Amino acid sequence: MERIGRGEKVRAAVIAATLTELTEKGYAALTIDEIARRTGVHKTTIYRRWRDVPTLVLDAVTVHAEVDIPIPDSGDIERDLTRLATSFIGWATSTTGRAILTVLLSDAARIPEIAAIRRQLFEDGPRRADTMITAALARGDLPADVDPAELLKALIAPIFFEIVIIGATVDQKTAAHAVSVALAAARAGVLGRQ
Amino acid sequence: MERIGRGEKVRAAVIAATLTELTEKGYAALTIDEIARRTGVHKTTIYRRWRDVPTLVLDAVTVHAEVDIPIPDSGDIERDLTRLATSFIGWATSTTGRAILTVLLSDAARIPEIAAIRRQLFEDGPRRADTMITAALARGDLPADVDPAELLKALIAPIFFEIVIIGATVDQKTAAHAVSVALAAARAGVLGRQ
Incomplete structure (x- = not known):
C-alpha cells in the first residue's frame, strides 16, 4: 500500500x-x-x-534534527532527559549535524538570516519536548514551578558549551552530567519561567 | 615615578x-x-x-579577558559568582569581546589553531577563579566535592548558550540565573571532578 x-x-x-x-x-x-x-x-x-x-x-x-532527536516518553523524567541528551549529542556529533552547526555558527556573523534560523532551531525546536516535561509535572516528578523551556535549556547548554566552545569529545558521560545539572536546578526551584 | x-x-x-x-x-x-x-x-x-x-x-x-573580568573576592560565594558572571557578560557583549567571540567561533571551522586558542581561552582562562572557589570551599560555603573547573563551566555554559546559540540579549537577570543553576548543581553534589 x-x-x-x-x-x-x-x-x-x-x-x-x-x-x-x-x-x-x-x-x-x-x-x-x-x-x-x-x-x-x-x-x-x-x-x-x-x-x-x-x-x-x-x-x-528542523526536519533533520527531529529525525535524529526523537522525544522519549518512558514515564521516568531522568531516563527521558538522558535519552534526549544522548540523541542530541548524537545529532550534534553526526557528520550532517556538525556541518549544520558549523554553518549556523560560522556564517551567522555575516548573514543575519542565519542567526534567526539558529535561534528558531534551538529555541523553538526543543519545545517539541514540552509534552514530555508536562507529563513529568503531572506525575509530580518535578516541582510544579518548572518551566519546560528553562529545563530544556539547562539540559542542552552544558552540552553545547563542551561541543561549541571547548571543542571537547562528548559522550554518554556528558549527557549524564547535563541531566544531573538540569535536574538539580529543577529540584532546587530555580527553573521557573524567567 | x-x-x-x-x-x-x-x-x-x-x-x-x-x-x-x-x-x-x-x-x-x-x-x-x-x-x-x-x-x-x-x-x-x-x-x-x-x-x-x-x-x-x-x-x-587572554589579557583582554583578564582586564575585563577581574576575579572577585568578597568572602561570599554567591556574590562572587554573580560579580564574575556579570563581568563575563560585560566582556562577551562589549564591542571587542563580541568581535573576539565572532572570530573564535566563525573562523574555527576553517583554521585549526583558532579552535585551540578558543579552547585555551575558555578552559584555562576560568582557572584564574579557582582561588575564589577554593576559598569558598575552605570556608565551608560549598560542598567539599565541588571541582572549581566544573563550577565555573556550570556558571558560564548557560550564559554562552544565550549569547552564542540563541543570540539573546543578556543582562543581570541572565547572570543571576546562571549563578542559581550553578549553585543548585554544586549544592546537589553533581559538580565533582568529571
Missing part, C-alpha cells in the same frame, strides 16, 4: 538536497535554482511550499 | 595592535609584519616574546 504521496516525496527530496547544498557549500551559495536542478522539482513548486531560502533552510534543519 | 618599563610598553602596544587587527580583519589576515608596522616594534622583538601568531593571539585575547 502506497502511503507516501507525491507531495511528501517532493518535500523529502527538496529537504535532502537543501541539507546537502547547505553542508557542502554553505548558506551563502545555496540557491533555489540549484535545489530545483538537483531534484528535478520545478522552481515554482519549491517556492509554493517554501517562500524563500531562509524558510527552506529552517525547515530542512 | 615611572613604573612601567619599556618591555611592558612594547607588550601593551603589540597586544593592542593584535586585538585591533584580529577584530577588524580576522585571524587569517593577521600577520606579525603588520603588527610590527602598526606599532613600530621590530619584528624580531615580537618574535622573541611570542614565537608565532597563535601564541600572540592567545596572549592578546
